[in-house]
Amino acid sequence: MIDPDSIGTISRIPRFSGVSQQALTWLAEQLSRRSYAKGAMLFLEGEDSSHLWLVESGAVKVFRSLESGRELILGIFRFGDAIGEVAVIDGTGYPASASAHEDATVWVMPRQAYFTYLERFEGTAIALIRDLTLRMRVMQRRMEDLGGGGVEYRIARVLQALCAKSPDQPGPVYLPIPLTRQDLADMVGARIETVIRIMSRWQKDGLIGQDDRGLCVRDRRAMAQLAGGS
Amino acid sequence: MIDPDSIGTISRIPRFSGVSQQALTWLAEQLSRRSYAKGAMLFLEGEDSSHLWLVESGAVKVFRSLESGRELILGIFRFGDAIGEVAVIDGTGYPASASAHEDATVWVMPRQAYFTYLERFEGTAIALIRDLTLRMRVMQRRMEDLGGGGVEYRIARVLQALCAKSPDQPGPVYLPIPLTRQDLADMVGARIETVIRIMSRWQKDGLIGQDDRGLCVRDRRAMAQLAGGS
DNA sequence: CGGCTGGTTGATTTTAGTCAAGTGCAGTGG
DNA sequence: CCACTGCACTTGACTAAAATCAACCAGCCG
Numbered sequence: 001m002i003d004p005d006s007i008g009t010i011s012r013i014p015r016f017s018g019v020s021q022q023a024l025t026w027l028a029e030q031l032s033r034r035s036y037a038k039g040a041m042l043f044l045e046g047e048d049s050s051h052l053w054l055v056e057s058g059a060v061k062v063f064r065s066l067e068s069g070r071e072l073i074l075g076i077f078r079f080g081d082a083i084g085e086v087a088v089i090d091g092t093g094y095p096a097s098a099s100a101h102e103d104a105t106v107w108v109m110p111r112q113a114y115f116t117y118l119e120r121f122e123g124t125a126i127a128l129i130r131d132l133t134l135r136m137r138v139m140q141r142r143m144e145d146l147g148g149g150g151v152e153y154r155i156a157r158v159l160q161a162l163c164a165k166s167p168d169q170p171g172p173v174y175l176p177i178p179l180t181r182q183d184l185a186d187m188v189g190a191r192i193e194t195v196i197r198i199m200s201r202w203q204k205d206g207l208i209g210q211d212d213r214g215l216c217v218r219d220r221r222a223m224a225q226l227a228g229g230s
Numbered sequence: 231m232i233d234p235d236s237i238g239t240i241s242r243i244p245r246f247s248g249v250s251q252q253a254l255t256w257l258a259e260q261l262s263r264r265s266y267a268k269g270a271m272l273f274l275e276g277e278d279s280s281h282l283w284l285v286e287s288g289a290v291k292v293f294r295s296l297e298s299g300r301e302l303i304l305g306i307f308r309f310g311d312a313i314g315e316v317a318v319i320d321g322t323g324y325p326a327s328a329s330a331h332e333d334a335t336v337w338v339m340p341r342q343a344y345f346t347y348l349e350r351f352e353g354t355a356i357a358l359i360r361d362l363t364l365r366m367r368v369m370q371r372r373m374e375d376l377g378g379g380g381v382e383y384r385i386a387r388v389l390q391a392l393c394a395k396s397p398d399q400p401g402p403v404y405l406p407i408p409l410t411r412q413d414l415a416d417m418v419g420a421r422i423e424t425v426i427r428i429m430s431r432w433q434k435d436g437l438i439g440q441d442d443r444g445l446c447v448r449d450r451r452a453m454a455q456l457a458g459g460s
Numbered sequence: 461c462g463g464c465t466g467g468t469t470g471a472t473t474t475t476a477g478t479c480a481a482g483t484g485c486a487g488t489g490g
Numbered sequence: 491c492c493a494c495t496g497c498a499c500t501t502g503a504c505t506a507a508a509a510t511c512a513a514c515c516a517g518c519c520g
Contacts (some may be wrong), residue, residue: 029447064370067458068379074370085361087411095370125355133316139369140294140325146376147419149298150509151476180498189377194476198501228297334488378509380477411464424508 006031009108014055014080015127023121030113036100042083045097049087051108055079058104059177063186064096073186075138076101076177082131088114102178146189152198154188156226159208163217171217172209179215236261240337243284244310245357253351260343266290266330272313275327279317281338285309288334289407293416294326303416305368306331306407310359318344331410376419382428384418386456389438394446402439402446410443 006028008017016027033056036042036110043054045064053060055077062083063073074096077083088092088111097113109117118124145157163173185192202208205217236258238284242244246257253270263286264271272283283290285307292313293303304326317324318341339347348354375387393403411429415422432438435450447453 016442066372066374070378070384072374073375074373086366089359089363090367095367101237110424125359129319129355129359129362132359132366133319134364136316136369137325137360139366139373143304143369143376144294144296144372146300146373147295147302148300149419150474153298181500182498183488191477192498194502197476200500382507411468412466421509422466423510427508428467438462 006033008058009033010212013056013107015054015082015131018127019121019124022123023117026120027117028110030117031107031109031154033105035105036103038100038103040100042098042100042106043094045095046093049091049094050111052085052088052111052114053083053098054107054109055081055083056105056107059101060098060104060106061101062096062098063099070189071186072189073183076183078177085128085132101183112132123205133216151188151190151194152226154190155184155195155198158184158187160223160227163220168220172218173220174214174216234252236263239263241285243286243337246286246363247311247364248357249351249354253347255394256350257339257347260338260347261339262446263335263337266333268330268333272328272329272330272336273324275325275390278321279321279324282315282318282341282344283310283328284337284339285313286335286337289331290328290334290336291331291413292326292328301421302417303413304396305420308407308432315358315362325361330430349453380421381424382456384420385414385425385428386453388414388417389447390453390457393450393453402448404444404446 007024010027010031011024013077016024019027019207031054038056042060043051057079059078060077060081060083062075062077063071065071083098083106118128130202141161145154145161148157159175162175162177165176166173177186180196182192184199185195188195199208203210205222206216207222209218237254241254246254249257250374261284266288272290273281286330287309290307290313291303292305292307292310293301295301313328313336314324348358371391375384375391378384378387389405392405392407395406396403408416411425413420414429415425417427429438433440433450437447437452440448441450
C-alpha cells in the first residue's frame with residue numbers, strides 16, 4: 001500500500017520538512033499520490049471539501065467562474081503549496097475550482113487525517129497559522145493589484161510578482177510558470193485582446209521577450225517603473 | 231490601573247466570548263482601551279507591528295496607499311473585529327494603515343501578550359485559525375469583486391455584501407456603516423465621479439435611497455441582479 | 461463671512477471591451 | 491503526404507466604459 005519512497009518524498013515538501021520521523025511515517029500512511037494530465041480537474045467549486053491537496057510537481061490553477069462570465073485565476077500553485085486548506089478547516093465546500101495547469105502530481109490528505117495531524121503533532125498548528133498569514137499577505141497584494149489602476153499596471157504587477165523570487169541578475173528573467181495571454185487576462189481581470197495589445201507593445205519596446213524557454217522580462221527596471229509609479 | 235468594568239466589556243467581544251474567567255482576568259490586565267476621533271490614525275503601513283487591535287465601538291478603516299496614487303480600502307471594521315493580526319503573527323510591519331472611520335474605541339494588546347495568550351489558554355489557537363480562514367474567504371470574495379467586471383458590478387457587490395447581514399425584510403435596508411461616495415470609490419477601485427454617476431442613476435431608478443439615516447438599498451432584488459447576472 | 465467637505469454635472473479624452481477576421485502551428489486521421 | 495481541426499495568438503475597426511478636467515452647489519462650522 002505504501003510506496004517505500006513515500007516518506008522521503010513527503011519529507012521534501014516544505015510543509016512537512018520540520019516534522020518528526022514519527023509524524024512522517026504516520027503521514028505516509030495517510031497521504032496518497034495522484035497524477036493529473038494538463039487540464040484535468042482536481043475539484044470543483046462548491047464540492048464537499050473532503051481533502052487537502054499538496055502539490056508535488058507541475059502546476060495547479062485555482063480559479064473561480066464569476067457570474068459576470070469571466071474566469072478569475074486566484075492563484076497558480078507549485079511544488080510545496082497547499083490547496084483547499086481553508087475549505088477543509090471550515091468545512092464548507094471548496095470556494096473555487098482547481099485544475100492541472102500543467103501535468104501535475106499531488107498528494108491528497110483526507111480531511112479527518114488533517115485534523116488528527118494538527119492535534120497529534122506538536123507545532124503543526126503554529127506552522128499552519130504562519131502559512132495562513134503568509135497567504136493573507138499574498139492575497140492582500142493581489143487585491144491591491146486588481147483594484148490599483150489600469151490593465152497595464154495590473155499586468156506589470158503580476159509579472160513583477162512572478163519574477164520577484166528570482167535573484168536580481170542582469171539579463172532576462174524567465175517566468176517560472178508557462179502563461180498564455182488568456183491566463184494573464186484571467187489573472188488581472190481583463191480581456192485577452194487588451195493583454196495582447198499591451199504585451200505586443202512591450203515586446204516591441206524590448207521590455208519583455210518570448211522564446212522557446214517561455215516568457216521573460218528583459219528590463220526589470222522599466223517593468224518595476226510601470227508597476228510602481230504610474 | 232485596571233478599569234473595574236474591563237472584564238465585563240472584554241467578555242462581550244466575540245473573540246473572547248468563549249474563554250475562561252481566568253483568561254478574562256488575565257486579558258483585562260494586558261489590554262488597554264483607547265479612543266480615537268474620526269480621522270485619527272491608529273497605525274501606518276510599514277510601522278512595527280507592536281499591537282493587536284480589537285474594535286469595541288465605532289468603525290476603523292484599513293487601507294493602503296497605492297503607488298498608482300489611489301487609496302484602496304481593504305476593509306472597514308466594527309465591533310468585535312481584530313486588526314493587525316497578520317502583522318503581529320508574522321512579525322513584519324503592518325501591511326496597511328488604519329484610521330478611525332468614525333469616532334472609535336479600541337482595545338490594544340501588545341504583541342508579546344498575544345503570543346502568551348495563544349500559548350497559555352486552551353483553544354485560542356484554534357479560534358485564531360477559524361478566524362483567519364473566515365477572513366480569507368472574505369478576501370477571496372473581494373478579489374472576485376475587484377477582478378470581476380465593470381464598476382457598476384463592483385459597487386453592486388459591495389452594497390450587496392454590506393446588506394447581507396440584514397435579514398431579508400421588505401423595505402429599504404440601511405447600510406451599517408456611513409459611506410461617502412469617495413469611500414465607495416476607494417473600495418471598488420474607481421473614481422468618485424464614476425461612482426456618483428452610477429449611484430445617481432440608481433437613485434433615480436429607485437434602486438437605492440439616501441436620507442438622514444444614511445444610504446439604503448430599496449430594491450434588493452434588482453441590486454442582486456446587478457451583482458449577479460451582468 | 462470665508463473655508464471646508466461632500467456631492468454633482470458636463471465636456472472631453474483615454475482606456476478597455478467587443479466584434480470580426482485571419483495567421484501559424486502542432487497534432488490527427490485518411 | 492495532406493486536409494482538417496483546435497488552439498494560441500494577432501490585428502483592425504468600432505463602441506462602450508471610465509478617467510480626467512473643470513466648474514459649481516449646499517451645508518456646516520469657526
